[in-house]
Amino acid sequence: MQIIFDVVGKRAMIIFRGSLIDLPGPFSTQSEAVFAGEQKCRELGWMARANNNKIDVQK
Numbered sequence: 001m002q003i004i005f006d007v008v009g010k011r012a013m014i015i016f017r018g019s020l021i022d023l024p025g026p027f028s029t030q031s032e033a034v035f036a037g038e039q040k041c042r043e044l045g046w047m048a049r050a051n052n053n054k055i056d057v058q059k
Contacts, residue, residue: 001046003037005030012037016046 002015010026012033021040027033 001041003034005033014040016041 004013012023014021014037
């Protein structure tokens with residue numbers, strides 16, 4: 001997974017296994033954009049897997 005923050009456009013893009021998701025924002029900081037990107041990945045089920053088991057990110 002890669003999250004790219006566009007400083008000028010104040011938006012973020014997520015790239016994961018050939019899929020591209022645009023998050024229009026606006027995001028005031030890179031960390032805000034990364035957080036939103038991570039949340040979107042969780043919503044889509046793009047979570048890390050270990051031995052085919054979902055990792056509990058609620059902890």
